[in-house]
Amino acid sequence: MPTLTTGLQRLDIGQFRNIETARLVFSPGLNLITGPNAAGKTSLLEAVYCLGRVRSFRTAHPDQLIRHGQSAFRVVGHVGLADGRVIPVGIQRRPGAYDIHLEGRPLRRLSDLAGRFPVHLMTGDTANILNGGPRYRRQSLDWALFHVEHTYRDAWQRYARALRQRNAALRDHAPVALVTVWDSELVDAATLLDCLRRDYLEDLSGHVARELAALLPGKTFLIRYQPGWAKGLTLAEALEKSLERDRVRGYTQAGPHRADFAMLLDDRPAQADYSRGQQKTLLVGFLLGQAKLQHALEGPRGVFLLDDLASELDTEHQGRVLSGLAELETQVFVTAIDSRALDLATWPAHKRFHVEHGDIREVV
Numbered sequence: 486m487p488t489l490t491t492g493l494q495r496l497d498i499g500q501f502r503n504i505e506t507a508r509l510v511f512s513p514g515l516n517l518i519t520g521p522n523a524a525g526k527t528s529l530l531e532a533v534y535c536l537g538r539v540r541s542f543r544t545a546h547p548d549q550l551i552r553h554g555q556s557a558f559r560v561v562g563h564v565g566l567a568d569g570r571v572i573p574v575g576i577q578r579r580p581g582a583y584d585i586h587l588e589g590r591p592l593r594r595l596s597d598l599a600g601r602f603p604v605h606l607m608t609g610d611t612a613n614i615l616n617g618g619p620r621y622r623r624q625s626l627d628w629a630l631f632h633v634e635h636t637y638r639d640a641w642q643r644y645a646r647a648l649r650q651r652n653a654a655l656r657d658h659a660p661v662a663l664v665t666v667w668d669s670e671l672v673d674a675a676t677l678l679d680c681l682r683r684d685y686l687e688d689l690s691g692h693v694a695r696e697l698a699a700l701l702p703g704k705t706f707l708i709r710y711q712p713g714w715a716k717g718l719t720l721a722e723a724l725e726k727s728l729e730r731d732r733v734r735g736y737t738q739a740g741p742h743r744a745d746f747a748m749l750l751d752d753r754p755a756q757a758d759y760s761r762g763q764q765k766t767l768l769v770g771f772l773l774g775q776a777k778l779q780h781a782l783e784g785p786r787g788v789f790l791l792d793d794l795a796s797e798l799d800t801e802h803q804g805r806v807l808s809g810l811a812e813l814e815t816q817v818f819v820t821a822i823d824s825r826a827l828d829l830a831t832w833p834a835h836k837r838f839h840v841e842h843g844d845i846r847e848v849v
């Protein structure tokens with residue numbers, strides 16, 4: 486593997502969750518973080534994630550990230566860019582406000598940070614995409630697209646606002662005109678969401694199918710997208726058709742807020758028809774396909790955070806995810822309770838860290 490200059494080279498943490506202080510120098514390849522339950526493994530990944538995305542993957546309330554009894558947290562990273570430069574990125578949270586510094590200068594808009602240091606997260610929860618309800622699949626779509634398509638976020642916010650207003654009118658038994666007045670805005674934003682989701686899922690389907698060609702030879706894989714309204718109708722037609730039922734029920738039944746997708750192996754739904762073992766393999770293919778698509782969309786600077794994959798995947802399947810990621814020649818952080826469970830053979834460049842009670846040390 487060539488020596489990587491991209492990714493997170495160093496990280497200083499202060500007062501983040503249960504981590505009082507940490508000064509870490511990472512491998513450009515694999516970084517394995519071990520330690521018992523509640524040691525602070527996920528918190529370390531959360532600090533890295535926060536540096537890239539300026540939010541947590543565990544809470545919508547950033548003040549919860551500040552170590553109990555403290556007034557602020559600080560995370561400072563040295564990030565290697567594709568052009569060979571290394572830039573310092575710093576993020577500090579006081580109750581109610583973020584301060585972000587890029588190359589020593591304060592950033593006014595969070596969007597200025599976007600794309601400098603993309604982080605991608607994989608967790609054991611990903612199994613919900615296969616076995617959970619539609620909201621998990623919509624969430625995974627939204628997360629993926631928020632990061633790569635700015636127009637998606639705008640359209641999503643416009644759609645959510647129009648839907649809220651339309652539903653409020655339905656709930657209040659308002660006259661029909663006060664309900665349908667939202668339809669053109671709804672349809673407009675929905676068309677963009679639908680189009681971006683459709684394109685993304687088509688790409689994803691191809692990427693996952695390529696991964697599975699090796700993992701489940703002989704089986705065809707396809708993602709079938711369901712936009713959230715009846716086949717053969719435009720959304721405008723579907724809204725018109727369900728207007729009376731919407732008024733009885735008090736909410737809008739058709740639209741991208743009801744979208745879903747199904748994963749089909751040999752044309753049969755993976756959830757219903759396949760064994761646990763095959764589903765795990767499918768999950769590996771899905772995670773790798775998604776990773777490779779994200780890598781293709783956001784460039785080679787991104788890092789991957791793998792938290793607690795052991796909760797859904799056994800050693801063999803985790804090993805497949807790791808060796809698949811090794812092909813991307815990107816930086817990876819992976820947590821595990823038992824360090825012996827993972828085979829690091831595919832990663833010539835790696836480092837191990839051990840965490841206990843928020844104290845992180847490199848294992849040499």
Ligand SMILES: Nc1ncnc2c1ncn2[C@@H]1O[C@H](COP(=O)(O)OP(=O)(O)OP(=O)(O)O)[C@@H](O)[C@H]1O
Binds near residue numbers: 501503527552553793
């Ligand atoms: N703001 C905070 N201040 C101090 N401690 C916190 C804060 N938020 C969470 N903690 C504690 O930090 C500890 C570490 O949690 P973390 O989820 O990082 O552990 P972990 O090593 O990932 O454990 P597991 O193996 O169970 O997933 C937990 O005991 C948690 O209660």
Ligand SMILES: [Mg+2]
Binds near residue numbers: 793
């Ligand atoms: Mg954890």
